[in-house]
Amino acid sequence: MKQGISKLLYLILFFMLPLVQAxxxxxxKIAISDNTYPYMFLNQQGEPEGLVVDYWQHIAxxxxxxxxxxAANWPKTIELLEQGKVDFHGxxxxxxxxAQQYQLGxxxxxxxxxxxxxxxxxxFKNVQELKPLTIGxxxxxxxVATLQTLIPNVKLAYFSTIQDLxxxxxxxxxFAFSALDMLPTTYVDFKQLNALFPLHKKMPITKIDLxxxxxxxxxxxxxxxxxxxxxxxxxxxxxxxxxxxxxxEKDTLLLGVPVNNPPYMNITAEGEARGxxxxxxQAWAEQTGKKIAFVPDTSANTVRSLEQGRIDxxxxxxxxxxxxxxxxxxxxxxxxxxxxxxxxxxxxxRLDTLTDETVAVFQNSPYLAELxxxxxxxxxxxxxxxxxxxxxxxxxxxxGFIGGAAxxxxxxxxxxxxxxxxxxxxxIVEGALFALVQTGNEGLSNEIHQGFASLSLSQLExxxxxxxxxxxxxxxxxxxxxxxxxxxxxxxxxxxxxKLGIVKDLPPMEFVDDKGEAAGITIDIVNVxxxxxNTQIEIVKFDSFTELKAAFxxxxxxxxxxxxxxPAGEKTILLTEAYWSSQWAIISGVSSEKVNNxxxxxxxxxxxxxxxxxxxxxxxxxxxxxxxxxxxxxxxxNLLQHGEVDAVIESVEAAGQFxxxxxxxxxxxxxxxxxxxxxxxxxxRLDYQPLVVLLNKGLRSLGEEGGKQIYNKWFDxxxxxxxxxxxxxxLMMQVGGAASLIIMFFIIWNYSLRKEVNLRRRAEDKxxxxxxxxxxxxxxxxxxxxxxxxxxxLQHARHNEMLGLLFIDLDGFKxxxxxxxxxxxxxxxxxxxxxxxGSVRKSDTVSRFGGDEFxxxxxxxxxxxxxxxxxxxVLQRLKQSIMLSIGSVTIGASIGIxxxxxxxxxxxxxxxxxxxxxxxVKQQGKNQYCFSKPGF
Numbered sequence: 001m002k003q004g005i006s007k008l009l010y011l012i013l014f015f016m017l018p019l020v021q022a023x024x025x026x027x028x029k030i031a032i033s034d035n036t037y038p039y040m041f042l043n044q045q046g047e048p049e050g051l052v053v054d055y056w057q058h059i060a061x062x063x064x065x066x067x068x069x070x071a072a073n074w075p076k077t078i079e080l081l082e083q084g085k086v087d088f089h090g091x092x093x094x095x096x097x098x099a100q101q102y103q104l105g106x107x108x109x110x111x112x113x114x115x116x117x118x119x120x121x122x123x124f125k126n127v128q129e130l131k132p133l134t135i136g137x138x139x140x141x142x143x144v145a146t147l148q149t150l151i152p153n154v155k156l157a158y159f160s161t162i163q164d165l166x167x168x169x170x171x172x173x174x175f176a177f178s179a180l181d182m183l184p185t186t187y188v189d190f191k192q193l194n195a196l197f198p199l200h201k202k203m204p205i206t207k208i209d210l211x212x213x214x215x216x217x218x219x220x221x222x223x224x225x226x227x228x229x230x231x232x233x234x235x236x237x238x239x240x241x242x243x244x245x246x247x248x249e250k251d252t253l254l255l256g257v258p259v260n261n262p263p264y265m266n267i268t269a270e271g272e273a274r275g276x277x278x279x280x281x282q283a284w285a286e287q288t289g290k291k292i293a294f295v296p297d298t299s300a301n302t303v304r305s306l307e308q309g310r311i312d313x314x315x316x317x318x319x320x321x322x323x324x325x326x327x328x329x330x331x332x333x334x335x336x337x338x339x340x341x342x343x344x345x346x347x348x349x350r351l352d353t354l355t356d357e358t359v360a361v362f363q364n365s366p367y368l369a370e371l372x373x374x375x376x377x378x379x380x381x382x383x384x385x386x387x388x389x390x391x392x393x394x395x396x397x398x399x400g401f402i403g404g405a406a407x408x409x410x411x412x413x414x415x416x417x418x419x420x421x422x423x424x425x426x427x428i429v430e431g432a433l434f435a436l437v438q439t440g441n442e443g444l445s446n447e448i449h450q451g452f453a454s455l456s457l458s459q460l461e462x463x464x465x466x467x468x469x470x471x472x473x474x475x476x477x478x479x480x481x482x483x484x485x486x487x488x489x490x491x492x493x494x495x496x497x498x499k500l501g502i503v504k505d506l507p508p509m510e511f512v513d514d515k516g517e518a519a520g521i522t523i524d525i526v527n528v529x530x531x532x533x534n535t536q537i538e539i540v541k542f543d544s545f546t547e548l549k550a551a552f553x554x555x556x557x558x559x560x561x562x563x564x565x566x567p568a569g570e571k572t573i574l575l576t577e578a579y580w581s582s583q584w585a586i587i588s589g590v591s592s593e594k595v596n597n598x599x600x601x602x603x604x605x606x607x608x609x610x611x612x613x614x615x616x617x618x619x620x621x622x623x624x625x626x627x628x629x630x631x632x633x634x635x636x637x638n639l640l641q642h643g644e645v646d647a648v649i650e651s652v653e654a655a656g657q658f659x660x661x662x663x664x665x666x667x668x669x670x671x672x673x674x675x676x677x678x679x680x681x682x683x684x685r686l687d688y689q690p691l692v693v694l695l696n697k698g699l700r701s702l703g704e705e706g707g708k709q710i711y712n713k714w715f716d717x718x719x720x721x722x723x724x725x726x727x728x729x730x731l732m733m734q735v736g737g738a739a740s741l742i743i744m745f746f747i748i749w750n751y752s753l754r755k756e757v758n759l760r761r762r763a764e765d766k767x768x769x770x771x772x773x774x775x776x777x778x779x780x781x782x783x784x785x786x787x788x789x790x791x792x793x794l795q796h797a798r799h800n801e802m803l804g805l806l807f808i809d810l811d812g813f814k815x816x817x818x819x820x821x822x823x824x825x826x827x828x829x830x831x832x833x834x835x836x837x838g839s840v841r842k843s844d845t846v847s848r849f850g851g852d853e854f855x856x857x858x859x860x861x862x863x864x865x866x867x868x869x870x871x872x873x874v875l876q877r878l879k880q881s882i883m884l885s886i887g888s889v890t891i892g893a894s895i896g897i898x899x900x901x902x903x904x905x906x907x908x909x910x911x912x913x914x915x916x917x918x919x920x921v922k923q924q925g926k927n928q929y930c931f932s933k934p935g936f
Contacts, residue, residue: 037184342400
């Protein structure tokens with residue numbers, strides 16, 4: 001028994017030994033630098049802050065001990081450690097020399113030693129080219145030995161504090177200095193320092209392992225190793241994101257921008273991002289309501305920042321087999337043509353006629369494999385920068401190079417060698433630019449995808465036109481043929497034909513017509529996609545949705561149409577972007593109570609098609625409703641006719657189509673408000689992910705015009721109400737010669753027809769209004785605005801009159817929308833409608849162009865000052881506080897004014913001029929208006 005107890009005590013002591021060894025002294029004195037931002041520094045209140053401070057405070061809490069930070073300038077912290085005035089140093093760079101002097105423990109954070117170069121300095125390809133410059137360093141820092149090793153005989157300027165170094169840089173005494181990853185926002189002249197030494201000019205020198213250092217205290221070192229070994233990897237990631245990311249407002253998405261890629265993405269002299277891709281993301285942010293901030297840097301630094309979680313996404317970049325598995329594509333943002341460039345002195349060169357030559361290709365190019373396949377007689381050599389390539393061309397190492405058709409001419413111009421090179425006449429290859437996120441970040445990936453997918457083709461084309469000439473435009477190609485990457489085309493060629501499954505009786509979305517041919521909205525859209533993808537789509541017909549689902553599950557068909565949103569987490573199908581959006585309608589008897597809101601269905605019996613997602617969601621909208629699920633609309637109508645249900649819920653399109661074709665005249669259809677619109681998508685088999693991308697591109701090619709044509713074709717239906725015609729005929733035959741009864745029924749018939757006409761007219765007017773007006777504000781939308789503008793242009797041309805177009809964008813709306821939510825934003829927009837309509841005549845048109853953009857059409861102007869008066873009236877009224885449910889708010893507006901005929905004679909030109917003028921106002925300080933020229 002005693003022996004057993006002894007063994008038990010021994011085991012307890014054995015397992016407790018590590019805990020005894022890990023018991024750290026309390027308090028622990030830790031040396032930290034007072035100005036090594038963002039790792040360790042003193043804030044404005046003199047309190048220690050930074051990544052290293054947070055790290056040791058976490059360990060102190062975990063070990064239940066106290067810590068005391070002893071802050072001093074960097075050289076002094078080393079003295080404190082060696083003199084034994086602190087227990088250990090909280091954070092320093094590990095290097096061989098320090099490893100011999102101290103016991104070093106890894107904190108788990110990788111940082112970089114960098115050279116920050118002045119923005120006016122030329123591009124340096126490598127650190128050795130910095131030799132003519134004097135580089136500022138902190139004495140006794142690890143940077144000194146690193147630079148002396150990398151650059152023999154380097155000129156160094158020593159500073160005792162980082163503050164003195166930064167001041168010398170701001171005052172122009174230094175054009176390069178060594179520092180860690182981030183410039184300190186705590187520095188008094190941070191904005192000027194950041195502007196003079198931007199991130200994209202930073203040159204990473206060496207990777208540094210951030211360590212803690214113990215001097216001649218082996219027991220303490222062992223205890224610290226045990227304590228730091230218990231730190232979770234997630235904590236390190238959190239600390240890196242907090243301290244090594246860009247400091248911005250909360251909930252702001254950090255977007256990395258690879259610089260030196262004009263006109264797609266570059267930066268101004270002030271360090272602001274600009275370019276086609278930048279504008280696309282700005283449109284994305286406006287569409288989604290997300291706050292974004294751009295972080296310009298080199299391509300390599302941008303990728304590394306994304307891998308380490310210091311930014312959330314990269315705006316656009318090519319990917320290839322060398323791309324890190326830590327990042328993945330979220331959305332295909334753009335594609336660009338690349339040409340073969342070579343010296344003009346070579347005459348005319350063509351790749352297909354060259355043999356045994358070497359051609360330069362950028363290291364991150366996505367089309368190297370394609371080039372090797374197309375030109376097997378050539379060799380290809382990879383380079384990091386255009387400067388390296390041009391040097392190789394001059395030394396005749398390569399005969400020419402492949403580069404972006406829109407980028408290279410601009411870069412050659414910047415390098416003053418544009419006259420020395422020529423580009424091939426035709427595009428050689430096409431490259432794709434993807435928005436990139438960290439692998440596994442599906443939430444952000446989906447958000448990026450949905451935001452870009454919701455931008456119209458017209459919006460994308462308008463942005464593209466501002467930056468590119470005709471041959472290089474990507475979005476413009478969608479109007480004729482969908483542009484595909486080589487990988488996409490290869491997949492499509494290998495999977496012919498693509499099989500679409502449809503249900504024979506689901507009009508007007510999909511059905512089989514009297515000739516046995518597939519017809520409907522889905523079929524029309526698929527035919528356009530097939531044509532623009534230049535592919536074959538085989539249509540497979542099924543009697544029921546049950547049969548179709550069984551075939552889809554067995555991969556007998558590749559995709560299906562008319563699919564709604566799937567329950568969260570369901571992985572049985574891949575979904576494309578929505579290609580149709582249906583509003584719900586209710587079918588009931590003509591004598592039934594009028595129902596136009598879902599809340600009025602409480603206590604009623606309704607029928608709905610069982611495979612609609614709304615069939616499951618309806619109880620969330622209204623309680624106390626008895627729901628009957630049916631196999632099809634005809635079955636539901638039969639239940640209604642026999643009094644077994646009070647109403648039938650169906651899409652507006654399907655309801656209208658059925659009542660038009662069926663012959664029922666004792667039924668009425670009304671638009672049902674209060675239910676969410678139901679997006680309709682294609683569903684794709686799980687192993688056909690590339691097909692999702694192809695179909696989405698095909699849907700984009702439809703544009704607003706293509707979608708409107710299909711809408712008009714299938715939405716132009718007639719609504720019939722009254723008695724069933726066949727029943728009426730049988731009744732008339734039974735009545736026979738009873739004239740009085742015949743007369744009576746003719747009276748009923750005529751009354752029914754009059755009621756039918758009125759109901760139909762009201763329904764069709766409502767549908768027409770929905771198609772041409774904004775849902776929230778009830779103002780004309782851009783479709784109706786354009787119609788009225790084109791009509792006005794014809795009239796004003798005949799009478800030689802002037803008209804004005806005010807493009808209005810709200811200043812400060814986004815802040816209110818982000819702070820208080822979309823409901824308050826909608827409330828504010830509705831108040832704005834009153835202000836705008838009260839500032840114009842009844843003959844003028846106020847329209848909502850999209851988001852917080854409005855366009856006002858002013859007709860019959862005598863002088864452009866008439867338009868200025870309206871603009872001033874709007875601005876004056878906006879200066880007054882607007883009372884909302886959350887309190888009073890104040891906003892402004894930027895207004896661009898285009899005048900006919902001085903600024904253009906067609907609607908597109910006038911809208912473009914007014915839009916550009918509005919952006920000019922934004923850049924000049926907002927809350928004002930401007931014309932294209934000072935006077936006429």
